[in-house]
Amino acid sequence: MKRVRTEQIQYAVAQYLKRRQYVDTDGSLKGGKLFQSTEELAASLTVQTESGCANVVSAAPCQSDPQQYEIQFSRLHSFLAETEISYAQEVSSLLYPLFVYLHIDMVHCGLKGAVDSFYVRFHDVFLHDGEQRSVIEQLRHIVSAQDVAANPKLRSFLEHKYVLHLTEPAYSYLLRYLQSEDNSALCRVLSAHLQVEVTTSRRTEYQLYGTAGGFMAATNSISTSWVGVGGAEGGEGVEVPAGIPQNEVALLALQDCIKKVREGPPSLTTICFYAFHHTEHMLNTAEVSPDSRLLAAGFDSSAVKLWSLRARKLKAKPHQADVSCIHLACDVQEEEVDEEDGCGSEIKMLRGHSGPVYRTAFLTDSSGLLSCSEDTTIRYWDLGSFTNTVLYQGHTYPVWDVDVSPCSLYFASSSHDRTARLWTFSRTYPLRHYVGHLSDVDCVKFHPNSNYLATGSTDKTIRLWSTQQGQSVRLFTGHRGTVLSLAFSPNGKYLASAGEDQRVKLWDLAAGTLFKDLRGHTDSITSLSFSPDSSLVVSSSIDNSVRVWDIRNSHGGTPADGSSSELVGLYVGNTSNVLNVQFMACNLLLVTGTALEKAEV
Amino acid sequence: RKVKKEEESCSVFSRIKSFCVTHVAMADREERRFAEVSRDSIKLMAESTGVDLADDVAALLAEDVCYRLREAAQTSSQFMRHAKRRKLTVEDLNRALRWSNVEVNPTCLSAVCGYGAQDVLPFRSVKEGEFFFVEDREINLIELALATNIPKGCAETMVRVNVAYLDGKGNVEPQGTVPTAVQTLSDDLLKYYQQVTRAILGEDPHLMKMALLDLQSNSKIAALLPYFVYVISGVKSVSHDLEQLNRLLHMVKSLVQNPYLYLGSYVRSLVSSVMYCILEPLAASINPLNDHWTLRDYAALLLSHIFWTHGDLVSGLYHQILLSLQKVLSDPVRPLCSHYGAVVGLHALGWK
Numbered sequence: 029m030k031r032v033r034t035e036q037i038q039y040a041v042a043q044y045l046k047r048r049q050y051v052d053t054d055g056s057l058k059g060g061k062l063f064q065s066t067e068e069l070a071a072s073l074t075v076q077t078e079s080g081c082a083n084v085v086s087a088a089p090c091q092s093d094p095q096q097y098e099i100q101f102s103r104l105h106s107f108l109a110e111t112e113i114s115y116a117q118e119v120s121s122l123l124y125p126l127f128v129y130l131h132i133d134m135v136h137c138g139l140k141g142a143v144d145s146f147y148v149r150f151h152d153v154f155l156h157d158g159e160q161r162s163v164i165e166q167l168r169h170i171v172s173a174q175d176v177a178a179n180p181k182l183r184s185f186l187e188h189k190y191v192l193h194l195t196e197p198a199y200s201y202l203l204r205y206l207q208s209e210d211n212s213a214l215c216r217v218l219s220a221h222l223q224v225e226v227t228t229s230r231r232t233e234y235q236l237y238g239t240a241g242g243f244m245a246a247t248n249s250i251s252t253s254w255v256g257v258g259g260a261e262g263g264e265g266v267e268v269p270a271g272i273p274q275n276e277v278a279l280l281a282l283q284d285c286i287k288k289v290r291e292g293p294p295s296l297t298t299i300c301f302y303a304f305h306h307t308e309h310m311l312n313t314a315e316v317s318p319d320s321r322l323l324a325a326g327f328d329s330s331a332v333k334l335w336s337l338r339a340r341k342l343k344a345k346p347h348q349a350d351v352s353c354i355h356l357a358c359d360v361q362e363e364e365v366d367e368e369d370g371c372g373s374e375i376k377m378l379r380g381h382s383g384p385v386y387r388t389a390f391l392t393d394s395s396g397l398l399s400c401s402e403d404t405t406i407r408y409w410d411l412g413s414f415t416n417t418v419l420y421q422g423h424t425y426p427v428w429d430v431d432v433s434p435c436s437l438y439f440a441s442s443s444h445d446r447t448a449r450l451w452t453f454s455r456t457y458p459l460r461h462y463v464g465h466l467s468d469v470d471c472v473k474f475h476p477n478s479n480y481l482a483t484g485s486t487d488k489t490i491r492l493w494s495t496q497q498g499q500s501v502r503l504f505t506g507h508r509g510t511v512l513s514l515a516f517s518p519n520g521k522y523l524a525s526a527g528e529d530q531r532v533k534l535w536d537l538a539a540g541t542l543f544k545d546l547r548g549h550t551d552s553i554t555s556l557s558f559s560p561d562s563s564l565v566v567s568s569s570i571d572n573s574v575r576v577w578d579i580r581n582s583h584g585g586t587p588a589d590g591s592s593s594e595l596v597g598l599y600v601g602n603t604s605n606v607l608n609v610q611f612m613a614c615n616l617l618l619v620t621g622t623a624l625e626k627a628e629v
Numbered sequence: 630r631k632v633k634k635e636e637e638s639c640s641v642f643s644r645i646k647s648f649c650v651t652h653v654a655m656a657d658r659e660e661r662r663f664a665e666v667s668r669d670s671i672k673l674m675a676e677s678t679g680v681d682l683a684d685d686v687a688a689l690l691a692e693d694v695c696y697r698l699r700e701a702a703q704t705s706s707q708f709m710r711h712a713k714r715r716k717l718t719v720e721d722l723n724r725a726l727r728w729s730n731v732e733v734n735p736t737c738l739s740a741v742c743g744y745g746a747q748d749v750l751p752f753r754s755v756k757e758g759e760f761f762f763v764e765d766r767e768i769n770l771i772e773l774a775l776a777t778n779i780p781k782g783c784a785e786t787m788v789r790v791n792v793a794y795l796d797g798k799g800n801v802e803p804q805g806t807v808p809t810a811v812q813t814l815s816d817d818l819l820k821y822y823q824q825v826t827r828a829i830l831g832e833d834p835h836l837m838k839m840a841l842l843d844l845q846s847n848s849k850i851a852a853l854l855p856y857f858v859y860v861i862s863g864v865k866s867v868s869h870d871l872e873q874l875n876r877l878l879h880m881v882k883s884l885v886q887n888p889y890l891y892l893g894s895y896v897r898s899l900v901s902s903v904m905y906c907i908l909e910p911l912a913a914s915i916n917p918l919n920d921h922w923t924l925r926d927y928a929a930l931l932l933s934h935i936f937w938t939h940g941d942l943v944s945g946l947y948h949q950i951l952l953s954l955q956k957v958l959s960d961p962v963r964p965l966c967s968h969y970g971a972v973v974g975l976h977a978l979g980w981k
Binding site: 278309321402552560561614623 | 704707708710711713714715720724728784785786787788790791793794815817818820821824825828833835836839840843847849850851852853888889890891893941944945
C-alpha cells in the first residue's frame with residue numbers, strides 16, 4: 029500500500045510540475061526519495077558534521093614546525109590588524125591564548141632563540157590588559173619545561189582548555205582564514221588547547237538615536253525619528269575582550285546611571301484640576317478617593333455630594349434603611365425609587381448632617397466615606413448603597429477635621445472643644461481623648477505607621493500623640509498663626525505643617541526639630557500633600573496657587589518673588605480658592621477648588 | 630436684682646450686636662492691644678434703654694462685653710477659616726454666638742442678630758451723638774414686584790476638569806498642548822534611557838534584571854515614559870525574535886507595576902503592543918520549534934493585569950479589547966495561533 033501511495037504522490041507532483049512547465053520533471057524525480065528512514069537521516073547528519081569546516085581544521089597534520097609558529101602568528105596578527113571587517117576585533121581575542129600556547133610549546137621544544145625573538149616581537153601587543161600582562165611577564169622568565177610545570181598559572185593553561193566566545197559569523201570568518209593558507213600550527217593549537225564557544229548571531233539591535241553605537245553595530249538596525257538629539261556617544265569605546273571584566277564595567281555604568289536619575293530633579297507632573305462652579309460660597313471641602321473613582325464635596329447646606337470620575341455612573345445597591353428619607357403615609361411610589369437606581373446617576377447627594385460639613389475622608393479602600401460637621405457628629409456613608417449607616421457621637425462642639433488611619437482600623441477627629449478623639453469603626457463612642465491644646469484643634473493626621481497622631485491647633489502649636497497611650501510625645505512650636513493643615517511623608521520621616529502664617533514647615537520626626545521652612549505663599553495655606561516617594565511636597569492656598577517643593581535638593585537659584593529655592597513648580601489656575609491637593613502618583617497631582625465666577629463680587 | 634442685671638446686660642449686648650459691621654478685621658492677627666468699649670459708651674447705651682448704671686457696674690459690664698466680643702470674633706473667624714473663605718459672614722457670627730450659649734435666654738431675641746447681604750451696608754454718621762447708624766431706606770414694593778428683570782436663580786453646583794502640565798522646571802504648559810518634553814530631557818535622563826534599554830535588550834541577564842527592577846521602582850522617570858512606550862511599540866519589527874518579544878513584555882510589566890508612575894493615555898499604546906503579541910501570527914511562529922505559545926500566555930496574563938489595575942484610566946478600553954479578541958476568534962481565516970491567543974486572552978480577563 030505504501031508503495032502505491034508513494035507512486036501516487038510522485039505522479040501528482042510530476043503532473044503539477046508539468047503543468048507549471050518545469051523542465052526535466054521526469055528525470056529528477058526518479059531517483060529522488062520522498063522519505064528517509066531514521067537511520068539514513070542519522071547517517072547523513074553525522075556525515076555533515078564530520079565533514080564540516082571545524083573538523084577540517086582540527087584534523088590538520090599533527091607535526092608542527094616551530095619555525096612556522098612565528099611566521100603564521102605574525103601573518104594572522106597583521107591580517108587582523110589590516111582588515112576592516114568588524115569580526116576582526118572579536119577574532120583578535122584569539123591572539124592572546126595563541127601566543128601563550130605557542131610560546132609554551134616552543135619552550136617545550138627547547139628553541140631558545142626562536143622563543144626569544146617570538147616573545148620580543150609580540151609581547152607588547154598584550155600589555156593593555158592587567159591579567160594578560162602578568163602572565164606575559166611570567167612567560168619571560170620561562171626557559172625550560174620544568175619552569176612551565178613549576179608556574180601554577182601556566183600549568184593551568186596547559187591542563188585546561190581556554191574558553192573563547194565567538195559569534196557564529198566571526199567563527200566562520202576565522203575558519204575561512206585558517207583554511208586559506210597553511211596555518212597548521214595555529215590549527216593544532218586551536219584544536220588541542222582552545223575551546224571555542226560559538227554563540228548565535230546577535231539579535232537585532234534597537235537603534236536609539238539614528239547612529240550606530242560602539243560595538244553594537246548589528247546587521248539590521250531600525251532607525252528612529254528622534255532626530256533632535258545628538259548621536260549617542262560611543263561610550264563603550266575601549267573593547268575589553270570577552271570575559272568577566274566587561275560585564276562588571278557595564279554593571280557599574282548602569283548602577284551609576286540609575287543613581288543619578290534617582291537623585292535628580294522630579295519629572296513632568298500632570299495636574300488635574302477639578303473646578304467647582306456655582307457653589308455660592310458654600311463649598312467647604314472636596315476630596316478625591318484613593319482609587320480615583322469618586323469626588324466628594326462637603327457643603328454649608330449640610331449636604332455631601334459625590335461625583336463619579338469615571339465613565340460608569342453611580343448605582344446604589346439595594347439597601348434596607350436610608351436615613352436621608354422619611355416615608356410619609358402617602359408615599360406609595362416605590363417604583364420610582366427603583367427606576368432611578370436602575371440607571372444610576374452621575375451625582376449622588378448624601379443627606380444626613382444638620383450643619384455645614386467641614387471635612388470628608390475616604391477609607392483607604394474607597395468603600396466608605398466619613399464626614400464631620402458643625403452638628404458635632406461624624407457620619408459614615410457606605411459607598412455601595414450611598415446611605416448613612418453609622419453615626420458617631422462624642423464631641424460637644426463642631427468637629428473640624430477627620431482622618432482615617434492607614435489600614436482603616438481607626439479614625440480620628442478634632443474639634444472646637446480643644447480635643448482630638450480616636451474612634452474605631454465598630455463603636456459609636458470615642459476610644460481615646462487627646463487633651464492638651466490650649467485652643468481648638470484644627471487638623472489631625474495619622475502617621476503612616478498608625479502609632480502616632482499629629483494635631484495642629486489655633487494655639488500655634490503642633491502636638492504628636494501616641495495613638496494607643498494617649499499622651500503627648502512631642503510639641504512643635506514655631507508657627508506664627510493657626511495651623512490649618514498637616515501631612516506626613518510616606519516614609520514616615522517628616523511632618524509638614526502649614527497654616528495662616530503662609531509658611532510650610534517641615535519637621536524631622538526623629539530629631540524633633542525643624543528641618544525646613546518654605547516661603548512663597550501669600551495667603552493662608554489650606555492643604556498639603558507628599559508625593560509617594562517622599563521627595564516632593566505640594567501646598568495649596570487661598571491665594572489661588574499650588575506650589576510644588578522638592579525637599580531633597582534645592583535646585584537652581586532663588587526664584588524672583590523671594591520664595592524658597594526648593595520651589596520647583598507653581599500652578600495658578602482660574603480659581604477663587606484652592607481647597608485640596610492630593611498626589612496620586614509621582615507625576616499626577618489632583619487639585620480641587622472653587623472656580624472663579626464670572627460675576628465675582 | 631441679679632437677674633435684672635443679667636437681663637439688662639443681655640439687652641445692652643444685643644444693642645451692641647446690632648452695631649456690628651459685617652466685615653470684621655481679623656482680631657487675632659493684626660492687633661496687639663485689645664479694643665475696648667469705654668464706660669461712657671456703656672452708660673450711653675444703658676440710658677437709651679432707660680437703665681441708669683453706676684460707674685463700677687458700667688466698668689464691669691465693659692470688661693465683660695469686650696471679652697464676649699473677642700470670643701465671638703474668634704469663634705466666628707474659626708468658622709470662616711474652616712469654610713476656607715476670607716470674608717466673615719453673618720452666618721459665621723450667628724453660629725459663633727449659638728455655640729457660646731447666648732441663645733439660652735429666650736427673652737432676648739439674640740438667636741439671629743442679622744441677615745446677610747451681598748452689598749456693603751452704608752453707615753451714616755451723626756456728629757452730635759458721635760455714633761453711626763444704618764440708613765433705613767424706603768423700598769417701593771410694587772416696583773420690585775412688577776419689575777421685568779428676573780434675578781438669576783442659583784444653578785446646580787457642577788464640576789469641570791482642567792488638565793495642565795508642569796515640566797521639570799516648574800513652568801506650566803498651556804492647556805491642550807501635549808507636553809513637548811523632548812528638548813528638555815536632561816543628560817542624566819537620556820543616558821539612563823540608553824543604558825536601561827540596552828541592558829534589557831542585551832544579553833547579560835544580571836543587567837537585565839537590574840534594569841527591570843529599577844524601572845519598577847524608580848520614581849523620577851515619568852518624563853521618559855513616552856520613550857519607553859516607543860521602544861515597546863517596536864514589537865512589530867521584531868516578531869521573529871521570541872527572546873526580544875519576551876523582554877519587551879517584561880518591560881511593559883515593570884512599567885505597569887511601578888507605583889510611582891501614572892500611565893495616563895499611554896495605556897492604550899501598551900495594550901496594543903501586548904495585544905499584538907497575543908494575537909498576531911508572529912514570524913517566529915512559522916518554525917514549529919519556537920515556543921510562541923508561552924509568550925502568548927504571558928502576554929495574556931499581562932493584558933489582564935494591565936486591564937484590572939489601569940483599565941479605568943482610558944474610557945472604553947474594556948470594550949475595545951473584548952471586541953478585538955472576539956473579532957479574531959470569530960474569523961475562520963485566522964491561523965490557529967491567533968485563535969489560541971484570543972482564547973487565552975479572554976480566559977485571562979476573567980469571567981466578569
